[in-house]
Amino acid sequence: MSDQSDDRAxxxxxxxxxxxxxxxxxxxxxxxxxxxxxxxxVDWRTALLVPALAIFSALVVGGIIIFVTDIxxxxxxxxxxxxxxxxxxxxxxxxxxxxxxxSLRALSETLTSTAPLILxxxxxxIGFQAGLFNIGTEGQILIGGMxxxxxxxxxxxxxxxxxxxxxxxxxxxxxxWGGIPGxxxxxxxxxxxxxxxxxxxxxxxxxxxxxxxxxxxxxxxxDPISQTVDTSARFPRLLGFLDRSxxxxxxxxxxxxxxxxAVYWLLYKxxxxxxxxxxxxxxxxxxxxGMSVTFLYxxxxxxxxxxxxxxxxxxxxxxxxxxxxxxxxxxxxxAISLALLGRSHPAGVAVAGLLFGxxxxxxxxxxxxxxVAIDLIFVIQALVVVFxxxxxxxxxxxxxxxxxxxxxxxxxxxx
Amino acid sequence: xxxxxxxxxxxxxxxxxxxxxxxxxxxARYIGFSYLVMAALALWFGTLxxxxxxxxxxxxxxxxxxxxxxxxxxxxxxxxxxxxLAVAGGVQLSRGFGRWQNAVxxxxxxxxxxxxxxxxxxQSGIGSFSFIGMLNEMVVRSVPITVGALAGVLCERVAxxxxxxxxxxxxxxxxxxxxxxxxxSPDDALFLGAPIGGWIGVxxxxxxxxxxxxxxxVLAVRYRVDQIIVGVVINIFVLGLTSFLTVRxxxxxxxxxxxxxxKPLSVPLLSDIPVIGPVVFQHNFFVFAMFGLVILLTFxxxxxxxxxxxxAVGEHPKAxxxxxxxxxxxxxxxxxxxxxxAGLGGAFFTxxxxxxxxxxxxxxxxxxxxxxxxxxxxxxxxxxxAGLVFGFAEALRQKLGILQTPIPSEFLAxxxxxxxxxxxxxxxxxxxxxxxxGQPYVKE
Numbered sequence: 001m002s003d004q005s006d007d008r009a010x011x012x013x014x015x016x017x018x019x020x021x022x023x024x025x026x027x028x029x030x031x032x033x034x035x036x037x038x039x040x041x042v043d044w045r046t047a048l049l050v051p052a053l054a055i056f057s058a059l060v061v062g063g064i065i066i067f068v069t070d071i072x073x074x075x076x077x078x079x080x081x082x083x084x085x086x087x088x089x090x091x092x093x094x095x096x097x098x099x100x101x102x103s104l105r106a107l108s109e110t111l112t113s114t115a116p117l118i119l120x121x122x123x124x125x126i127g128f129q130a131g132l133f134n135i136g137t138e139g140q141i142l143i144g145g146m147x148x149x150x151x152x153x154x155x156x157x158x159x160x161x162x163x164x165x166x167x168x169x170x171x172x173x174x175x176x177w178g179g180i181p182g183x184x185x186x187x188x189x190x191x192x193x194x195x196x197x198x199x200x201x202x203x204x205x206x207x208x209x210x211x212x213x214x215x216x217x218x219x220x221x222x223d224p225i226s227q228t229v230d231t232s233a234r235f236p237r238l239l240g241f242l243d244r245s246x247x248x249x250x251x252x253x254x255x256x257x258x259x260x261x262a263v264y265w266l267l268y269k270x271x272x273x274x275x276x277x278x279x280x281x282x283x284x285x286x287x288x289x290g291m292s293v294t295f296l297y298x299x300x301x302x303x304x305x306x307x308x309x310x311x312x313x314x315x316x317x318x319x320x321x322x323x324x325x326x327x328x329x330x331x332x333x334x335a336i337s338l339a340l341l342g343r344s345h346p347a348g349v350a351v352a353g354l355l356f357g358x359x360x361x362x363x364x365x366x367x368x369x370x371x372v373a374i375d376l377i378f379v380i381q382a383l384v385v386v387f388x389x390x391x392x393x394x395x396x397x398x399x400x401x402x403x404x405x406x407x408x409x410x411x412x413x414x415x
Numbered sequence: 416x417x418x419x420x421x422x423x424x425x426x427x428x429x430x431x432x433x434x435x436x437x438x439x440x441x442x443a444r445y446i447g448f449s450y451l452v453m454a455a456l457a458l459w460f461g462t463l464x465x466x467x468x469x470x471x472x473x474x475x476x477x478x479x480x481x482x483x484x485x486x487x488x489x490x491x492x493x494x495x496x497x498x499x500l501a502v503a504g505g506v507q508l509s510r511g512f513g514r515w516q517n518a519v520x521x522x523x524x525x526x527x528x529x530x531x532x533x534x535x536x537x538q539s540g541i542g543s544f545s546f547i548g549m550l551n552e553m554v555v556r557s558v559p560i561t562v563g564a565l566a567g568v569l570c571e572r573v574a575x576x577x578x579x580x581x582x583x584x585x586x587x588x589x590x591x592x593x594x595x596x597x598x599x600s601p602d603d604a605l606f607l608g609a610p611i612g613g614w615i616g617v618x619x620x621x622x623x624x625x626x627x628x629x630x631x632x633v634l635a636v637r638y639r640v641d642q643i644i645v646g647v648v649i650n651i652f653v654l655g656l657t658s659f660l661t662v663r664x665x666x667x668x669x670x671x672x673x674x675x676x677x678k679p680l681s682v683p684l685l686s687d688i689p690v691i692g693p694v695v696f697q698h699n700f701f702v703f704a705m706f707g708l709v710i711l712l713t714f715x716x717x718x719x720x721x722x723x724x725x726x727a728v729g730e731h732p733k734a735x736x737x738x739x740x741x742x743x744x745x746x747x748x749x750x751x752x753x754x755x756x757a758g759l760g761g762a763f764f765t766x767x768x769x770x771x772x773x774x775x776x777x778x779x780x781x782x783x784x785x786x787x788x789x790x791x792x793x794x795x796x797x798x799x800x801a802g803l804v805f806g807f808a809e810a811l812r813q814k815l816g817i818l819q820t821p822i823p824s825e826f827l828a829x830x831x832x833x834x835x836x837x838x839x840x841x842x843x844x845x846x847x848x849x850x851x852x853g854q855p856y857v858k859e
Binding site for chain 2: 184188202334376
């Protein structure tokens with residue numbers, strides 16, 4: 001808790017209820033705005049320096065990986081093959097950029113991937129704020145998405161009603177799936193990391209089962225694909241007026257930003273959010289201060305699950321329009337990296353979501369334009385998190401001052 | 416693994432009576448009700464099988480010396496099992512089985528599985544299926560799960576949480592096939608069922624696992640980064656890197672993805688025992704390695720100085736430190752050993768089974784291994800038992816497809832995960848991890 005740039009450090013809570021939060025001496029306007037938005041205190045230059053250097057280092061390592069894995073280079077190491085390979089690295093990075101921000105279509109793809117990533121990142125981040133490690137976002141996406149898909153094709157409603165009902169179904173589906181580990185943690189002490197990992201696997205098989213069940217499957221077909229959701233149950237496309245089928249960006253990005261703000265408000269402006277953070281900082285103190293830790297654990301995990309479920313509906317009702325095996329596209333695991341990069345703050349998560357969305361969109365382009373598979377972006381994302389989580393590495397490489405790392409976010413599962 | 420209940424002496428005449436905690440009473444009740452549920456299930460299988468006749472479970476493969484099949488009337492067996500389980504449920508709810516509780520539960524589950532197999536076989540129309548084939552399959556499928564769980568046990572006994580088993584298995588599988596393909600050709604001489612290149616592949620896989628483990632150890636022990644985060648990151652990293660390399664290197668160079676497959680070995684004499692021989696003593700190197708590791712680790716952890724020190728570091732690092740045990744050194748050592756073991760388990764996926772690497776071919780086995788470690792209560796023998804149970808579930812799932820039972824196989828696939836949730840929640844039994852698990856140690 002000695003971390004100066006960590007916003008979870010709360011003043012100790014004396015018995016008798018939460019006290020007024022002590023105001024620090026008034027800083028300048030720019031810094032106040034920054035702190036207000038990010039929750040990062042004091043040295044904000046270092047706070048931004050580490051993520052920037054982490055992303056830069058990860059991209060450099062990514063380039064090195066492309067270079068050394070060129071099989072031609074291994075067969076015949078000469079000036080020609082080296083310059084060929086360097087050209088390939090350059091092409092890959094050019095495609096990564098043009099595919100994410102280089103054109104209207106690229107920008108649209110970036111924002112399309114960003115929407116579910118922000119929501120999933122929020123799902124993990126809200127857990128971190130309350131001291132819970134939600135690895136279960138992947139499963140929550142699957143269950144929420146399936147609920148949204150079912151409501152999307154089974155009900156027949158006008159659009160003003162259908163889309164809200166879809167969103168509600170996703171929230172309830174994901175919320176229940178997230179609430180289970182919260183309940184088990186609160187009542188039996190079963191560690192949420194174990195239960196959410198197990199629930200992820202259960203969700204994968206449940207989706208496999210449902211997709212070959214008459215409830216979901218298209219009549220007369222054998223392949224595991226659900227029925228298509230009604231037009232009224234789809235997120236409207238933002239650039240639909242341009243009449244181009246390749247501009248897939250949809251209303252979901254605004255829904256995601258709206259929820260990012262809602263989570264920000266919940267965490268930093270509401271009493272229950274204060275209690276979430278208090279239980280994250282010190283559950284014993286929170287209990288001593290009269291908060292119901294049981295209720296808070298269930299509530300945090302249910303909200304986290306709801307956000308994950310909503311991310312699932314972005315995939316189903318915004319992009320694919322039907323459920324297929326693996327529609328979650330690993331978003332739930334990216335979300336963990338995302339939440340760490342965004343320092344578990346909604347604004348940070350939104351920015352990190354845009355970055356990861358850009359990597360996903362650019363990765364597609366990279367795969368098409370050069371001989372570099374999209375899987376490289378997952379390597380890059382993992383490296384980003386390594387550098388973020390262990391700033392000592394950044395310190396050692398760049399000889400700069402950094403704050404402490406993510407440190408111990410969760411307690412081990414020996415309770 | 417005592418549960419901390421003190422024995423209280425009652426009367427002089429009466430034997431010492433254990434006073435059960437409320438949690439234990441609740442657990443006993445849950446188990447009692449689950450007997451009744453199982454009895455109902457068996458009854459259901461019985462009514463479904465009426466008129467379907469006999470079930471024939473084969474106990475010898477066509478290549479084995481002949482051995483009589485197990486033949487029984489499916490409905491009769493199911494009804495008998497239902498009655499037995501109902502009685503067991505009554506006893507459990509009224510009096511309890513005392514120290515036999517878990518053993519009786521185990522027998523009960525086996526009985527239900529037999530009732531189920533009887534029904535599944537009788538209703539399929541074929542009327543028989545190779546039970547021995549399934550047991551064989553169970554042992555083979557339990558290898559990566561058990562070996563992965565052993566890697567987890569090694570790490571968690573010194574209080575380092577290893578979520579990265581999945582990544583270590585996947586990395587090991589990739590490196591094994593790459594190295595073995597490079598260093599072997601189809602007409603190499605075989606040594607214990609594999610060419611020398613294959614053995615070097617196994618060694619390389621173990622080193623790959625150890626490299627990932629070293630990464631975990633440095634970040635978790637030295638830099639005190641959250642262990643769960645490091646584990647998740649390693650998983651993402653390895654999945655990304657191996658998929659990337661599969662597309663970039665292996666796809667265009669098929670000769671790099673053609674590893675030798677380890678041939679089965681027969682233990683002399685022992686493999687001639689009917690039923691047990693083919694199931695336990697006729698396998699390739701990896702199965703024997705699994706059994707060997709279980710024995711070695713059980714002995715090592717509970718009978719040697721190294722084991723005592725490891726467990727001390729996992730339970731109470733400060734006390735261990737005070738007594739002169741180097742906590743950091745023990746943690747590095749055991750995490751690296753765990754990496755070697757996990758790498759070996761990874762090599763099984765390629766060299767021990769199909770001979771080639773596919774993207775994400777471990778497909779969550781590392782998480783099942785994690786479940787098996789918890790299910791087996793952080794004990795090597797427990798890990799093996801859990802691995803066999805989960806391996807049985809996988810084998811059963813595959814056979815049910817052949818028998819065309821109306822029960823969806825997905826539910827069977829979920830069973831290990833559901834069981835683990837029940838165990839960690841303490842509904843049936845209780846799994847207690849090492850006391851300092853997951854907490855970094857700061858030397859004062």
